[in-house]
Amino acid sequence: MSEPPELRITRRAVPTSAAAMRHALRAFLTALEWEEDAILDIVTAVGEALANAIEHAYEDATEEAREVTLYARAAGDGLLSAEVRDCGRFIERARRPGRGFGLRIVRSIASDVSLETKDGTSVRMLFDTRKMHKAL
Amino acid sequence: MSEPPELRITRRAVPTSAAAMRHALRAFLTALEWEEDAILDIVTAVGEALANAIEHAYEDATEEAREVTLYARAAGDGLLSAEVRDCGRFIERARRPGRGFGLRIVRSIASDVSLETKDGTSVRMLFDTRKMHKAL
Amino acid sequence: MSDLRVIALHGELDIARRDEARFALRADGDVGAVLLDFADVTYADSTILSTLLVFTREMGIRGVPVAILVGTPQLARIVQYAGLSDILPVFNERSDALTHLSEGRR
Amino acid sequence: MSDLRVIALHGELDIARRDEARFALRADGDVGAVLLDFADVTYADSTILSTLLVFTREMGIRGVPVAILVGTPQLARIVQYAGLSDILPVFNERSDALTHLSEGRR
Ligand SMILES: Nc1ncnc2c1ncn2[C@@H]1O[C@H](COP(=O)(O)OP(=O)(O)O)[C@@H](O)[C@H]1O
Numbered sequence: 001m002s003e004p005p006e007l008r009i010t011r012r013a014v015p016t017s018a019a020a021m022r023h024a025l026r027a028f029l030t031a032l033e034w035e036e037d038a039i040l041d042i043v044t045a046v047g048e049a050l051a052n053a054i055e056h057a058y059e060d061a062t063e064e065a066r067e068v069t070l071y072a073r074a075a076g077d078g079l080l081s082a083e084v085r086d087c088g089r090f091i092e093r094a095r096r097p098g099r100g101f102g103l104r105i106v107r108s109i110a111s112d113v114s115l116e117t118k119d120g121t122s123v124r125m126l127f128d129t130r131k132m133h134k135a136l
Numbered sequence: 137m138s139e140p141p142e143l144r145i146t147r148r149a150v151p152t153s154a155a156a157m158r159h160a161l162r163a164f165l166t167a168l169e170w171e172e173d174a175i176l177d178i179v180t181a182v183g184e185a186l187a188n189a190i191e192h193a194y195e196d197a198t199e200e201a202r203e204v205t206l207y208a209r210a211a212g213d214g215l216l217s218a219e220v221r222d223c224g225r226f227i228e229r230a231r232r233p234g235r236g237f238g239l240r241i242v243r244s245i246a247s248d249v250s251l252e253t254k255d256g257t258s259v260r261m262l263f264d265t266r267k268m269h270k271a272l
Numbered sequence: 273m274s275d276l277r278v279i280a281l282h283g284e285l286d287i288a289r290r291d292e293a294r295f296a297l298r299a300d301g302d303v304g305a306v307l308l309d310f311a312d313v314t315y316a317d318s319t320i321l322s323t324l325l326v327f328t329r330e331m332g333i334r335g336v337p338v339a340i341l342v343g344t345p346q347l348a349r350i351v352q353y354a355g356l357s358d359i360l361p362v363f364n365e366r367s368d369a370l371t372h373l374s375e376g377r378r
Numbered sequence: 379m380s381d382l383r384v385i386a387l388h389g390e391l392d393i394a395r396r397d398e399a400r401f402a403l404r405a406d407g408d409v410g411a412v413l414l415d416f417a418d419v420t421y422a423d424s425t426i427l428s429t430l431l432v433f434t435r436e437m438g439i440r441g442v443p444v445a446i447l448v449g450t451p452q453l454a455r456i457v458q459y460a461g462l463s464d465i466l467p468v469f470n471e472r473s474d475a476l477t478h479l480s481e482g483r484r
C-alpha cells in the first residue's frame with residue numbers, strides 16, 4: 001500500500017498518440033480524486049510536452065524508435081511529478097513569431113520544470129496543486 | 137524507454153472508487169492501443185476484484201486503512217499482469233445461492249489467477265489477449 | 273401488449289448502484305411481461321447479476337416473462353462468464369426481446 | 379448581421395487536428411465578422427493557438443472582427459498561460475462574443 005500512485009505509458013511519437021496519452025493521464029488523476037481545475041492544467045502542460053516530442057524530436061530520425069514515454073507519479077499533499085521523454089534530438093531554434101508557446105505554457109503551470117537533452121529530450125515537471133492557478 | 141507501461145492507483149475502499157479505478161484502467165489500456173474486446177474483458181475481471189475488496193475486505197474493520205490498490209503492468213506480446221490488493225481480511229464463506237460469481241468471472245477471463253490472503257487479500261491476474269474470448 | 277412493464281436503467285451498474293438497481297427492479301401489480309431496457313447500460317458487475325437473478329426468479333414464480341435488452345457487449349459477456357447464459361434471458365435486439373416476451377405471455 | 383461568418387469546431391483540437399483546424403479557419407469573400415464557435419471544443423493545445431493567432435491577425439488586417447466563443451475553461455486558460463489574453467478575443471458567453479463583433483464591425 002505504500003507505493004505512490006503512478007502511470008507510465010510509451011507510445012509511438014505520432015500525432016494521434018497525444019490524445020490517448022492525455023486521456024490516460026486524465027483518468028488516472030480523476031481516479032485519484034484530484035480537483036478538476038488542477039487536472040485541466042496538468043493535462044494541458046503535459047499535453048504540450050507530448051506535442052513537442054511528437055512534433056520536434058524525430059524531425060530527422062528514421063522510422064524506428066520514434067517513441068514517447070509519459071511517466072507520472074503522485075506524492076502526498078497534492079504533488080505530482082511528471083516526465084515526458086523521447087529518444088530524439090532536441091532542436092535549438094531561434095524564437096519563431098507566433099510559435100514557441102508550448103514550453104511557456106508548461107512553465108506557467110508547473111511549479112518546477114527541468115529540461116534535459118541527453119539521449120533525447122526529457123521534460124520533468126513538478127505540479128503543486130496547492131499553488132496552482134496563482135497566475136490567473 | 138525500456139520500462140514497461142504501468143499503472144498504480146490506491147483509493148479508499150468505498151463503492152464509488154470502483155468506477156474511477158476502472159475508468160483509469162480503461163484509459164490506460166486504450167492509450168496502449170489494446171483491442172476494445174480485450175479491454176472490455178480485462179476491465180470486467182479487474183472490476184470484480186475491486187468490487188470484492190470494497191464489499192468484503194473491511195467488513196469488520198475500523199474506518200482507517202480501508203484502502204484498495206490496483207496495479208497493472210503491460211508486457212510485450214499482449215500480456216497484462218494486474219493485481220488488486222487490500223489490507224483487510226479474506227472471508228471464507230460457504231457458497232451463497234445467487235452470489236459468488238465474482239471470482240468465477242475473474243477465472244473465466246484471466247489466463248492465470250492467484251489469490252493470496254496474507255495481510256489482506258491480493259488477487260493477481262494474468263491476461264493474455266492472444267488467448268482471450270476462447271470461452272465465447 | 274398493454275401490460276408490458278419497461279424498466280430502463282443506464283450508465284454503469286456496479287456495486288455503487290446496487291441499492292438503486294434493487295429498487296428499480298420491481299414489478300408490482302398486474303404485469304404481463306417485463307422488459308429490462310439496459311440498452312444504455314455501459315457496464316455491469318456481478319452484484320447486478322445477482323440482482324437480476326433474484327428478479328428473474330421472482331417473476332418466473334409469478335409466471336411473468338422477463339427479457340433483458342443489452343447494448344454493450346460487456347453485459348452479454350459477463351453473463352456468459354458467470355455461467356448464467358441459460359438463466360438470464362439476454363437479447364441484443366429489441367425486436368427479439370419483445371418476441372421472447374410475447375411468446376412467454378400467459 | 380447578414381455577413382457574420384460562423385466557424386464551428388468541436389472536440390479536442392490538438393496536434394493531430396492542426397491541418398483540419400487550419401483548413402477550417404478561412405474566411406474568404408465578403409465577410410463582416412467571424413464568430414469562432416468553439417463552445418464544443420473540449421481541449422486545445424498550443425499548435426491551435428498558433429493557428430488562431432495567424433487567423434486573427436489576417437482578419438485584423440482586413441478589418442474583420444473575430445470573436446472566439448469557448449466552452450471549456452481549459453481553452454480560456456491555455457490562452458492566458460500562453461500570454462495571449464490581450465491578443466486573442468476569447469468569450470465565455472455567446473452574447474458577449476456577438477456584442478464584441480457588432481461593436482467591431484465596419
Ligand atoms: N521534445 C523535443 N524534441 C526536440 N526539440 C524540442 C522538443 N521540445 C521542444 N523542442 C524545441 O524547442 C522549441 C520550442 O518549443 P515550444 O516552446 O513548445 O514551442 P513550439 O513547439 O511552438 O516551437 C521547439 O520549436 C523545438 O525546437
Ligand SMILES: Nc1ncnc2c1ncn2[C@@H]1O[C@H](COP(=O)(O)OP(=O)(O)O)[C@@H](O)[C@H]1O
Nearest residue numbers: 188189192193226227229235236237238239257
Ligand atoms: N478482497 C476480499 N476480501 C475479503 N473476502 C473476499 C475478498 N474477495 C473475495 N472474498 C470472499 O470470497 C467470496 C466469493 O467472492 P466472489 O466470487 O467474488 O462472490 P461474491 O462477492 O458474490 O460473494 C466472497 O463472498 C468473500 O467471502
